[in-house]
Amino acid sequence: MKIVKTIAEVRAQVKEWRAQGLTVGLVPTMGYLHEGHASLIDASHRDNDRTVVSDFVNPMQFSPSEDLESYPRDIQHDAELVEAHGGDLIFHPEPEEMYHKGFSSFVDMSVLTEELCGISRPIHFRGVCTVVSKLFNIVQPDRAYFGKKDAQQLAVIRHMVDDLNMNLEIIGCPIIREDDGLAKSSRNTYLNDAERKAALVLSQAVTIGTELVRNGETDCNVILNQMKQHIQSEPLAKIDYVKMVDAETMQQIPVLDRPALCAMAVYIGKTRLIDNFFTEDI
Numbered sequence: 001m002k003i004v005k006t007i008a009e010v011r012a013q014v015k016e017w018r019a020q021g022l023t024v025g026l027v028p029t030m031g032y033l034h035e036g037h038a039s040l041i042d043a044s045h046r047d048n049d050r051t052v053v054s055d056f057v058n059p060m061q062f063s064p065s066e067d068l069e070s071y072p073r074d075i076q077h078d079a080e081l082v083e084a085h086g087g088d089l090i091f092h093p094e095p096e097e098m099y100h101k102g103f104s105s106f107v108d109m110s111v112l113t114e115e116l117c118g119i120s121r122p123i124h125f126r127g128v129c130t131v132v133s134k135l136f137n138i139v140q141p142d143r144a145y146f147g148k149k150d151a152q153q154l155a156v157i158r159h160m161v162d163d164l165n166m167n168l169e170i171i172g173c174p175i176i177r178e179d180d181g182l183a184k185s186s187r188n189t190y191l192n193d194a195e196r197k198a199a200l201v202l203s204q205a206v207t208i209g210t211e212l213v214r215n216g217e218t219d220c221n222v223i224l225n226q227m228k229q230h231i232q233s234e235p236l237a238k239i240d241y242v243k244m245v246d247a248e249t250m251q252q253i254p255v256l257d258r259p260a261l262c263a264m265a266v267y268i269g270k271t272r273l274i275d276n277f278f279t280e281d282i
Helices: 007-019 035-047 075-084 124-139 148-163 186-190 193-198 200-214 220-232
Strands: 002-004 024-029 050-055 089-091 143-147 169-173 237-246 260-268 271-278
Touching: 002 007, 007 024, 007 050, 007 089, 007 124, 024 035, 024 124, 035 050, 035 075, 035 143, 035 169, 050 075, 050 124, 075 089, 089 124, 124 143, 124 148, 143 148, 148 169, 148 260, 148 271, 186 271, 193 200, 200 220, 200 260, 200 271, 220 237, 220 260
Parallel strands: 002 089, 024 050, 024 143, 050 089, 143 169
Antiparallel strands: 237 260, 260 271
């Protein structure tokens, strides 16, 4: 396993693999890797001959008020995890390598990006689509792997690939959780002890919602209201959103009459966490 910092190095390595007839998987990340990322690398290692992991904190998807500078970084830890899980190459560029002086081309999307996280983070998905499309162009993978925890991002990437006729398969992988249920996230490191305990209201709300669906409830307001009531019982929690949307279009729905995504974003203190469930997974 090796670490490279330039686009030219990535392309040269992938060209060599292609000459040998090898398949290539890509796991795009923003680094500070945890077991959730490890599960994506495991999946890529299982499905492909070689795996590239991008390790890049993308400035384009952070607004001026967000945590770009404080976002956790640890490339040595990341390298150890990637190697332990069968990754073959880490692409760890500087921002200047990805966005040269005068950079002015962007990949944008309507509809899917206008709900959920797109409301409170209006520039976020333009940054995601732009950097991911660049990574797809650089690596030219057969498959790319994304976690279902970022469910809206997964839907957006799938739609972008379809719209722009990109020649690769997008694989969504299950949420990986701590023993107590909290979804794995790099932002969990921001939580103090009291906040870490309070953060469990997200996964507990997921359990409440999935049990209601499993027992036959189809009224989205009934499901969402019970989930919200539980979250609001925690003094350290502040709801950004808890919504039920069409799993493909990300538009809100009143009744469970199609595959749906129940997604939430909740502030625990100053830290914004997300969690979700897909009705088809119940």
